[in-house]
Amino acid sequence: MRSASATTRADEMGMDVAFANAKKSYDEGGLPIGAALVYHGGEEPRVVGQGHNQRIQKASPILHGETAALENAGRLKPEVYRNSTMYTTLRHVSCPCSMCTGAILLYKIPRIVIGENVNFSGEETLLRSRGVEVVVLEDERCKELMGRYVREKPEEWYEDIGETVS
Amino acid sequence: MRSASATTRADEMGMDVAFANAKKSYDEGGLPIGAALVYHGGEEPRVVGQGHNQRIQKASPILHGETAALENAGRLKPEVYRNSTMYTTLRHVSCPCSMCTGAILLYKIPRIVIGENVNFSGEETLLRSRGVEVVVLEDERCKELMGRYVREKPEEWYEDIGETVS
């Protein structure tokens, strides 16, 4: 049985991996949004997938943090998804976006942990209404890195969420 | 101004491209689900992206027909998405799935045309509730190809929708 503090350590580990991916993307000139899929059905939590937004690096409109982590994990059995948590560094304006929300619902991932929530997002309601547990941390690293990027490259950020700078 | 019959020709063209991608995937041993994104903001409809499910070919859990078409299109301006239609060969059990539904909502693609609807899907309600026009054709090619695949490889099909064969 996992104690509350063990859960906290697992969440710290998951968010550390997500943040490392966000930082890597930032250093490459990309959108600093990272994610990690952590399986918690075994003795110890295990990272089964990790990735970051690839809009700039691969000109990809579908590789967000969360979907990149799913892609990195590859083909998994339904049982793995259903005993995993998705960690994502960002819940800024519209993250998790409707696509990543939909991917989480598709594979029945029961829990999502989000690094920061500077601005409220739309899809949290949909996730919760379908039984997904949503946890928002106040992770200063995530907040600072994303804030910096949006100030530096607002066009790229708005493009990523399908909007034009207003 | 486009007449009703011009719209029909555009839809036939879009579904032909989607079906060609589905057939290509089937011939490769993959899930026979194809899609095409067609821009209709110009004089003539123009295919801006096309693709097919890549679960088998690339061990990808996120490249469905629709997301593969978006990935193939690359980075597009919001205006292009908002004047495009997504064509997909399948609406079988759970297609468009929640992930592809979410991608369509993210980029504000206003219209989706589906090849067949042998079995009712869940996410159509979500799409319609957010203002997306959903058109279902009764395309016998799409129906036949998908039916054949599900009979031949039920495990792959269920894995693609995050389920186990029951």
Ligand SMILES: [Ca+2]
């Ligand atoms: Ca994201």
Ligand SMILES: [Ca+2]
């Ligand atoms: Ca599909």
Ligand SMILES: [Zn+2]
């Ligand atoms: Zn997303």
Ligand SMILES: [Zn+2]
């Ligand atoms: Zn899909």
